[in-house]
Amino acid sequence: MISINQRAVTSEGKILSNRKIGAYHHIIIEIEGIAEGAKPGNFIAISVGGVESNMPLRRIFAIYRSKAQSKYGSIVEIIVAESGKGSAWLTRQIEGSTLYITGPLGTSFPIPADPINVAIIGGGYGAAPLFDLAETLKNKGCRVDALIGAATSAKIFAPLEGKRTVNSITITTEDGSAGKKGRITDVLEDLLKENQIELIYSCGPMGMLKAVHEIAERLSIAHQISVEESMACGIGICMTCVLPIRGDDGIVRMLRSCIDGPVIDGEKLIWSEGIPPETLGRHL
Ligand SMILES: Cc1cc2nc3c(=O)[nH]c(=O)nc-3n(C[C@H](O)[C@H](O)[C@H](O)COP(=O)(O)OP(=O)(O)OC[C@H]3O[C@@H](n4cnc5c(N)ncnc54)[C@H](O)[C@@H]3O)c2cc1C
Numbered sequence: 001m002i003s004i005n006q007r008a009v010t011s012e013g014k015i016l017s018n019r020k021i022g023a024y025h026h027i028i029i030e031i032e033g034i035a036e037g038a039k040p041g042n043f044i045a046i047s048v049g050g051v052e053s054n055m056p057l058r059r060i061f062a063i064y065r066s067k068a069q070s071k072y073g074s075i076v077e078i079i080v081a082e083s084g085k086g087s088a089w090l091t092r093q094i095e096g097s098t099l100y101i102t103g104p105l106g107t108s109f110p111i112p113a114d115p116i117n118v119a120i121i122g123g124g125y126g127a128a129p130l131f132d133l134a135e136t137l138k139n140k141g142c143r144v145d146a147l148i149g150a151a152t153s154a155k156i157f158a159p160l161e162g163k164r165t166v167n168s169i170t171i172t173t174e175d176g177s178a179g180k181k182g183r184i185t186d187v188l189e190d191l192l193k194e195n196q197i198e199l200i201y202s203c204g205p206m207g208m209l210k211a212v213h214e215i216a217e218r219l220s221i222a223h224q225i226s227v228e229e230s231m232a233c234g235i236g237i238c239m240t241c242v243l244p245i246r247g248d249d250g251i252v253r254m255l256r257s258c259i260d261g262p263v264i265d266g267e268k269l270i271w272s273e274g275i276p277p278e279t280l281g282r283h284l
């Protein structure tokens with residue numbers, strides 16, 4: 001059984017910068033001990049609301065970038081979409097504010113041993129952890145094609161440095177305000193075939209991941225996904241984040257996506273709604 005990421009620490013960080021980029025906030029945090037153990041795909045859990053907070057649950061954010069040795073010390077960067085009370089509080093925090101953070105948490109994207117052709121596919125802020133991954137893959141000699149989609153241009157996350165890292169970038173928006181009008185899946189199949197993609201990494205809403213997986217499966221392309229299940233604790237205690245996953249022994253178990261994920265082999269996830277009948281313990 002997998003346990004909490006062994007490299008995780010809980011530490012106090014300081015916001016170095018909080019800038020609005022389109023619909024998101026790009027927050028840079030100086031914090032010791034997290035970047036040192038972080039790998040692309042890991043996430044952090046942040047206490048929100050301050051010391052008097054009535055919000056006991058930490059909020060989960062993918063690590064966009066991290067650097068153990070920068071001119072500001074050890075830093076972690078996140079991209080925050082304001083959705084409820086916790087993320088709204090976070091986006092209001094100014095330079096110099098203190099944050100209490102646990103991380104790095106969760107699994108990371110597996111890196112192929114050989115230089116192959118890969119695609120990174122991001123929906124909305126789901127693109128954030130994929131650019132650090134792209135850099136690692138490029139350093140391995142992989143060709144990396146990116147496909148980034150969102151409802152509208154303000155929700156496209158495609159930073160300039162990220163664009164420079166990849167071999168090509170295709171953008172889709174549902175309203176046509178940037179890139180090609182439509183959804184990621186409208187252009188995905190052509191992109192995969194043209195670039196002879198051998199492995200896909202994707203991160204975004206579950207509906208997008210499922211649609212991408214159907215295409216990957218039909219074309220027999222390996223697919224690593226990063227899921228975004230609701231996570232109340234992020235450290236394996238509460239079981240709110242369970243998903244049905246088939247193990248190497250063929251048995252389907254409800255596993256915690258905060259410690260057995262968020263990065264999961266798309267082949268192993270059972271994509272149907274609810275608890276599949278064959279799940280271990282389903283009829284107890
Ligand atoms: C792996 C992962 C990576 C993520 N990365 C990002 C990112 O990079 N950027 C970003 O903006 N967002 C990200 N999110 C989403 C982000 O965690 C949520 O948007 C955030 O928790 C919203 O908090 P809130 O207080 O604003 O919203 P609210 O809706 O007010 O509160 C959400 C809180 O309720 C809890 N909750 C929700 N559903 C349940 C449930 N069924 N049972 C128990 N508790 C529940 C959540 O865990 C959270 O603590 C990520 C989520 C995951 C799981």
Ligand code: FES
Binds near residue numbers: 231
């Ligand atoms: S979020 Fe609590 S067990 Fe996964």
